[in-house]
Amino acid sequence: MEMLSSLLLIFLIGAITTYFVDSINRKFTGIIAFLFVLLGSLFFYSNIHIGDVFVFQLGGIEMQWGINDYSYYFSYIVLGLGVLALLYSIKYIEGKARQGYFYASFLLTILGMIGVIISQDFVSLFIFWEIMTWASFLLVIYNAYYKVKTKGIKYMIFSAIGAYAMLTAIVFIKEHYNTLLIGEAIERGAFNFQQYRYIPIFLLLGFGIKAAVMPFHVWAPAAYSKSPMSFTTIFSGAMSKMGIFGIGLVLSTFYLQHNPENFYWVKLALGWLGGITAVMGTLYALIQVDAKKLLAYSSIAQLGYIVVGLSTGTKLGVMAALYLAVLHAIFKGALFMVAGAVERQVGTTDMTKVSGLIRRMPWTFFVALVSIIALAGIPPLGGFVGKWLLYEALITESNNYFLVIVIFFSSTAAFLYSYRFLFGLFLGQEEKETEHVKEAPISMLIPMLILGIGSIIIGSFPGLIFEPAAKAMQAIGFKDVTWQMSLLSNIWGNTTHLFLISMLIFSVFIIAFLFLTLKGLKKTRYVGTKEISTSGELPKEWENFTFQHNFFKPFERAASPLYHLNMNRIWKDLGKNTEAFFGFFRKLYTGNGQTYALYVIIFLVLLLLFKDVIFS
Amino acid sequence: MSNFKKETKILKSLKDVFEIKGSVKSDKRISIKADKKNVSSILLFLKNQKGFIHLNHISCVDWIEQNEFELVYIVWNPKTRLTVMVHTRIKRDEPVMENIDTIWDQANTYEREFREMFGIEFPGLIGAKEFILEDWDNIPPMRKDFNSQQYAIDTFSTRPGRENAQNVREAIQKRSGEEIPDFAKKYSRD
Amino acid sequence: MVITPVHYIVVPLLAAFAIPLLTKIYKDAARLIPGIVLFYNIIVSFNLLKYVNEHGIISETIAGWQAPWGINLVITPFTGFLASMVSVLGFIIWLYGYRFKRTLKGGLVKYYEILQMMMIAGSIGVIITGDLFNMFVFIEIVGISAYSLTAFYRGRDGAEASFKYLLIGSFASTFLLLGILIIYTQTGTLNMAQIAERMHEVPQHMKIIALIFFLISLGIEAEMFPLNGWAPDAYSQAPSPTSATFAAVVSIAGVYALIRVLFTLFDVPVNNYLMIMGFVTMLVAEIAAISQKDLKRMLAYSSIGQVGLVLIAFGIGSKLAVFGALFLMLNHAVIKSLLFMTGSYFIYNTDNKKLKSLNGIHKRLPLVSFFFSLGALAIVGFPPFAGFWSKFYILIAAGDARHVYLIVGVLGVTIIELTYYLRIVGRIYFAKEEEEPASHKPSINAIIAMSALALFILVIGVYPDLIMQPLNQAADALLNKTHYINQILSLN
């Protein structure tokens, strides 16, 4: 099918066009980029059908692109979020330099992601993976301040470690199966575990780094928070899901379908890594003062849940993971957009400097509120469904009981940072500096509202996501996946009726709201946040009493042992030691001709001395 | 005077360096009178050379008859347990005194209080702004020429029935003819 | 056969002598003639390559002197491929350097052009020659031009670098001559095919001693660790087009000589040696590169690292590995030329070789910055650029040979490489710096040259099949030793 290649071509042409349009007229760059992605998405959903396959030869290697249910499921994340993020970008990036660069990289990133999900052989998977990586690197360093550069390099190094681990695995897959097609490799079935144990491990490492799994997560906070927010939407919402995509693929193909007996240790290791990732992400999220960074750490934690879900390898667990993947894209996309809107309108997202934006940006707050509720997993929004599935999977199907506690700890502590985010930016007293702030422009609000309303709807009707997710699971080898539109049920026969809950909550809400609002309506005064009651003091105009510094200090003190494990520091030490070790080698080049001549002589002597050893 | 050996020694050493008048008041208490411009150097000398590291107190007296303020700096040596009181006088007309909150941080509090209550300026004072009083618009209240009672009557409404409260005891006496007991006389306001 | 390989030798030599004369007539002749010569070389190369790929090996004997003493030129698909590559790159580098230092006095430009041309011609000579002694001669031609060009700026640093190069280079010549001597005494011939044929008669200890001399001398030319101390200094002190030539042409010739000697002449197993030394070369070079503060020096170390990878690939020795190695040589030549070209524009504009001065330079040189970033991404091996494929094939080959540690090592070193290249990309684009107009905008010929290379990188990256066929044949030709011997012996 040429349709697949034309799809990629749309994005490629889009990238090139935007790059050049920018140098002609900056005004239309964003719109053109958006139109290209819209076109691509429409093209994808109208012309490309499940089961399409495109086989060709490139560089002597057989390649195959295709679409199955599993990749179709992830295309929703990539293209859906991509369209919204680009619509959002138009105003977000307006007025900044190098828009062509930005949009071209953006489109290339989307191209890379689409490529990853349509690749059905390992080489094109790797190629698109790397395109995605470097294009996103260019975006990570788009913001032109100094620290970004090193953070971008950090991201790139970890990505490269992952990618090269993947490449190693691919090389050995070629050696073992003598094919590079994923489907063929799966068909050839069980492989010699004693000898090739590291193949899936390497693949998992490669995908896991992109999914920011525990010891390799250190690139994520900086990369997520320093990129332009409209890109972070995709970065955290969709690109990290590529890691999830890969992990799911690897687990199902290498373990569940062919070697279920070898799954136990992987399940345990991956589950606990995911759990620790969730905990560490949460713990670090709640001590952040920058909203963007908070969200970045929160993304790591959420990805931890998804990895835990996948690691169970059961229907409910994988369903939870797939559901959470979409849900995380929805609410974290919305939240990063919120952070971006605040950044654009106010100029900073430092929560110690911003507060009380709710009156200035009510719609943005609405989106933030809805998304945060979804993130925290509070019914009746979507997050609860994901949490429910995850717990039920762990308790009823996976027998990983203590992991439940870890996950629950993380998700309870998530309330802390959820509140911190809303409070830090939107609640509290208004800053005098933010008096002039206006609501975000409409083209930024629309995508945010779409995502916000999305997380409300799928809270009551998770079946909307279960349907494609179930198909996707069948595509990777799960049999008889059942789902219901708004009813959750586990294998012990317990059910939770979401629509009923929503209706109940809604009706109680209506009653309570009417009661509270209508009662004494005339005598209720709505006053500003400066008029607080503490000790009768009248706050001065410039004063801001909002409690922002060391917000969760008590928790931090109580949990201080947990904060001792600082992966960032460990990696930094490792880097330093490596550099010191390198220093020794570097000194071999003294810059002195005599030394070099001596090397030649010594080398000659050595070769002559050990000639029997070397040339036998 | 042999009892006050240490005290005399300190006094002598002070007199050697500065132009001061002074005497040993009592056991371990030395009182000196210094010129305004010497005060800070005397205090520094005492702090750095003689071990009077602690500033006990600074007090201010309004000598309205002499048209002067008197400032008393009381410093203490914790080792020898000697106290030195440095008296100095400044003109009421130009109430400016050297700031010593660089020598002792705690002097800042006293000086801000004097600034507000007596109107003495201390150039270079840290936090030289409203301290205890809020929005004071009259002459500084602790000066002797400030009539507090009159100010209170003028500013704050007085409840009726209390206008001549000062004479109530006398009035009672007059009305009922009873004697004011001796012990009560000293509490009488007139 | 339309053109004979002799043209390779004759035309540049004649031109070299003609240039000083023609300069008297037409002032720009010194700059034009090398271009014409190199372009002619390209035509010759493609013709020959096409012929060779269709009809088999060409062996041309000059002046009727037969082996063992004669000068004979051999074009196989392998050498033909390398010769074409070197010619094309030589021409592009000439194009790039067409306006190079035209403010210099005429004489200097003249010498520069002659030396440059001689260096390229010499490299082609190394590649196409069929006997050992001529190889030595051509290596000397290359070497002498290179020494002179290194010292071209006549500064203290240039002189020092040149002297180092000369010092180490003279070691190379000496040992090469010694090696040739031993071989000649043992086999009685200098023709490589004949030597290869008679090699099994040579006693083992003599063979190995000769091999060691070759390894040392050609290792110096091929920049193998620890014999490559000259390279960074020479690269960084030479004029930028010359640096590009070093990377794209001279080092290729050096590697060719080493590989030819090891693969064709000797039947001693050197695979492990090549892999280990290649890996050490790569590792040390990249480690040295990461701590450099000087752009050209860093690129020089990077070149050494790439050569190390080429040696590893040849060390693996399978068809796919040699294919990958040739592909990598091609990519390396192209990309490194591009990097040196763009890097030299950075240096012109900052008057400073330090990396620090690159901060935010993209505002002044957008196109050049773009090319540099492209080259950086390509040389690290990011798809969809050309660099990816060569590395990929080499890794696949290593995987087939089950060299686990080699794969992990190479990829680990690649991470180091990636770190410093992307650090520069970061600098170019993203550190803030006050804006000033570019003092040296790239001239149109330079843009054409760089665009051609960039286009190559992109096109090959997206569609590698374009050069799969010649590469395949070249790899076959190198590996099929008996065919080579038989063909040449029968032709002579």
Added chain:
Amino acid sequence: MSEKNTIGIPTVEEIKQAQIDFSPRCTAAGRVNDKETQKMVDYILNFARKHSLFVLAYGTGCGAIEIPATMTSRYDAERFGIRGAATPRQADILMITGYLSTKTLKRVIRVYEQMQDPKYVIAFGSCTINGGMYFDSYNTIKALDRYLPVDVYIAGCMPRPESVIRGFVKLQELIQKGNAGNGECYRENLDWYRENQQKVIKNWDFPENYNW
């Protein structure tokens, strides 16, 4: 107007009249419900109000030391439904415990205005009545009802907890009758109060309108 004393001591009636002139008591005080017909509702609500008195824990002067004694085991004010409230938003009673410097008065006024109707003021000790021992101080006000509407004064320096409880009981009686709680009166006569307040508080930086 009975005998006028020669030495100028006013009679009780004169004092009362002067008191009214000095600080007019609110006549509109203590309206519980605007609809007169709802007697029963009034009764119930007043009953609830009188038995649920939240005292703002705001000690202005030395009298604050009597409050703990009143609240704790010995005198146990909680049996009357009296308990402390932490913030003016929740409180019913503002208890001025002793002298008020002008600086404190400003805060007290603000706190009073932040409380929600119906709200009651209990002034505590002589100082709030006539300045007490601070009658000639340059910095304390002398009669609180010039600045805030006071429901109950408790005389004494200091009043013992018994007196305090007596004051509360008096207030409860007033509440039951519907005569306590002058928040609306304060709002109606705001100009008069503001005038007095601004006379004392020099740098007036309150918001223009009565908006909390």
Added chain:
Amino acid sequence: MNDIIFKIGGAFLTAILAFTVGMFYAGLRRKITARVQNRVGPPIYQNFLDLLKLQSKRTNVAHGFMGHMAPIWIIIAAMTVLMFIPILQNNLWFENLTLKGDLIFLLYMMVFGSLGMALGAGQTGNPNSAIGVSRGLSQMVGFEIPFVMALVALMLQFKTTSIADLMHFQFTSGHWIILENPFAFLAALLSSLGMFRYSPFDIVGAPAELASGPMSEFGGKYLGTMMTGGAVFAFIKLVLFVDLFLGGAGNNSVEGIMGTGLGLLELLLKTFLFYMIPVFVGLVSPRYRTEQAIQFFWKWPSVFGILAILWALYKNGTLL
């Protein structure tokens, strides 16, 4: 159709019951506290008076939309959770909409109220509110952990995540879970101390330090509504514990109204007895700081929680 009417009627009855009982329990607590402190104390209906007074406040101050919504979140959470907890076993009126009462749903729904109120408190702009919220949320992370451990233990031991099933198990077997898994009960009991937020875990709204913390800007109808919600929540917690550990209520064979009455009596008895534990602990305890409270919950209660899970696995036969 009849069923639905019964359900709705039952829902209202339950709400009224929860409200009344909750308010009376709060009054009882005040009375008991007073008696322990050798005081007379307020009448036990005192809280009704307080509520009536607060609701009859003539003016109210709201600090914006979220502040206005704060009590509503609490009411929503309280009513929704109430609807999902079976009050009496097998009783038409008091089984509500349980749908077997999913435990995970309850865990999350119970947070809904406090988080919503925290948002409202945040909007008031009072720093004390925010500090109180920070402490409250931190403390919540403390006590939720042992509580969840206990619940997971129960789920594992009885292979269900439904409260109704747990109740049914106790009803049919006659064994209360407090005996079946004592460690789970201990863990839950200790974390219930934190849940009720009485001393020593009352730093969240400590009046002297924080001016009643999150509620410091709420008065009048808002405070009254919050009190209502709090009373209902107290009842919910008690019923939850009784259902989970003390055999539930309504376990009698008497038919009709009498049966319901007996069941309610049983429920009141059990809840009252359970309620006395946090009340009396609160009476004799000083106040923990937040980090001390968290660390307390992460020490012994969590150890009991782990023991509970191990015990459940042992009973289950899946341990080892």
